[in-house]
Amino acid sequence: MSEVSRSSEVFVTVEGISRRFVPHVSLGDRIAAALGSPLEQRAVRAVEDVSLSVRRGEVLGLVGESGSGKSTLGRMICGILVPSAGLVRIDGESVMSGGRRPRKTTTRVQMIFQDPYASLDPRMRIGDTIAEGPIAHGLVSKADSLAYVQHWLRRVGLDPDAAPRYPHQFSGGQRQRIAIARALAMKPDVLVCDEPVASLDVSIQAQILNLFLALRQELSLTMLFISHHLGVVRHVSDRVAIMYLGRIVEIGTADAVYTDPQHPYTQALLASVPQLVLEDDKMVSFKPIPGELPSPMAPPPGCHFHLRCTFAQARCRVEPPVLRPAGAQAAACHFAGELQFTR
Numbered sequence: 001m002s003e004v005s006r007s008s009e010v011f012v013t014v015e016g017i018s019r020r021f022v023p024h025v026s027l028g029d030r031i032a033a034a035l036g037s038p039l040e041q042r043a044v045r046a047v048e049d050v051s052l053s054v055r056r057g058e059v060l061g062l063v064g065e066s067g068s069g070k071s072t073l074g075r076m077i078c079g080i081l082v083p084s085a086g087l088v089r090i091d092g093e094s095v096m097s098g099g100r101r102p103r104k105t106t107t108r109v110q111m112i113f114q115d116p117y118a119s120l121d122p123r124m125r126i127g128d129t130i131a132e133g134p135i136a137h138g139l140v141s142k143a144d145s146l147a148y149v150q151h152w153l154r155r156v157g158l159d160p161d162a163a164p165r166y167p168h169q170f171s172g173g174q175r176q177r178i179a180i181a182r183a184l185a186m187k188p189d190v191l192v193c194d195e196p197v198a199s200l201d202v203s204i205q206a207q208i209l210n211l212f213l214a215l216r217q218e219l220s221l222t223m224l225f226i227s228h229h230l231g232v233v234r235h236v237s238d239r240v241a242i243m244y245l246g247r248i249v250e251i252g253t254a255d256a257v258y259t260d261p262q263h264p265y266t267q268a269l270l271a272s273v274p275q276l277v278l279e280d281d282k283m284v285s286f287k288p289i290p291g292e293l294p295s296p297m298a299p300p301p302g303c304h305f306h307l308r309c310t311f312a313q314a315r316c317r318v319e320p321p322v323l324r325p326a327g328a329q330a331a332a333c334h335f336a337g338e339l340q341f342t343r
């Protein structure tokens with residue numbers, strides 16, 4: 001990645017953020033609670049005590065298996081989901097105020113979702129969809145809004161005359177470009193992209209990723225880029241954070257994390273990427289991570305990964321590891337830096 005637009009200034013700070021989802025309490029649940037099954041144990045611990053920072057102009061990639069808490073973390077950074085604990089600051093200011101998303105946060109942070117069709121109103125002309133937010137927030141007058149929309153359509157590689165058309169008249173890749181134009185028209189400082197290319201076919205994915213990279217450079221955007229696809233994340237990110245069951249287990253520069261993983265989960269995740277390797281004289285395509293992701297309602301004590309970790313020892317079963325320097329990055333493993341991985 002280019003060094004040009006990155007700054008050493010910390011811009012986004014996530015401080016000890018957690019989010020629990022407590023299921024609706026039915027009468028049966030109340031009776032179960034009265035009989036000794038505490039309700040608290042049934043809460044989903046989607047994100048647990050996550051702290052991280054992103055520098056101005058930096059792209060932080062966020063990777064992890066399905067259900068690891070990536071979207072929940074992204075939505076809290078955006079201020080559209082209230083944390084159960086902790087704080088998110090952008091340029092020193094909290095994205096939440098009294099449990100609400102202040103007007104400033106709405107323009108400052110924008111989110112792009114996986115499915116552009118679901119995130120665009122099918123009954124609205126795309127020009128109106130793009131102009132709606134900027135007009136409401138006083139970024140452009142109604143009179144100037146068509147020229148404004150055309151400017152952003154051009155910036156994302158679409159025909160500026162397409163403003164009167166409806167979402168169904170576009171392909172999947174074009175619809176994602178519309179969603180990007182709508183987000184950028186709000187002149188955000190921070191973009192949270194949640195699996196923005198996962199629903200597109202491979203050739204279109206590359207075009208949209210390149211669009212992200214070009215816009216990020218031109219507009220000095222700070223980005224959180226969420227994906228379960230390790231290759232995609234490496235392509236776009238300066239730094240990468242690996243999530244497992246609600247916690248960050250490793251964070252560092254993309255080069256360090258991909259070439260010299262320090263956490264057994266990162267190593268297993270990298271080894272699980274489909275590729276042809278020779279093992280015992282047989283060609284195997286990938287090494288799946290052993291075991292299943294435990295339930296986020298009852299994550300294992302100690303290190304959440306210990307049930308699937310080939311290096312786990314007694315300490316891992318009781319003591320949660322903290323993120324600490326290991327190699328050129330940081331890893332939450334009691335034995336980080338001491339383990340020899342075979343690849």
Ligand SMILES: Nc1ncnc2c1ncn2[C@@H]1O[C@H](COP(=O)(O)OP(=O)(O)OP(=O)(O)O)[C@@H](O)[C@H]1O
Pocket residue numbers: 021044045046064065066067068069070071072073228296
């Ligand atoms: N609104 C909600 N109510 C209850 N549980 C939720 C809610 N949103 C998320 N969860 C749970 O929180 C956990 C983390 O979900 P999240 O969507 O953040 O994961 P993810 O890493 O984004 O997964 P994916 O890769 O599938 O998108 C999951 O167990 C999920 O079922």
Ligand SMILES: [Mg+2]
Pocket residue numbers: 070071072194
């Ligand atoms: Mg998700």
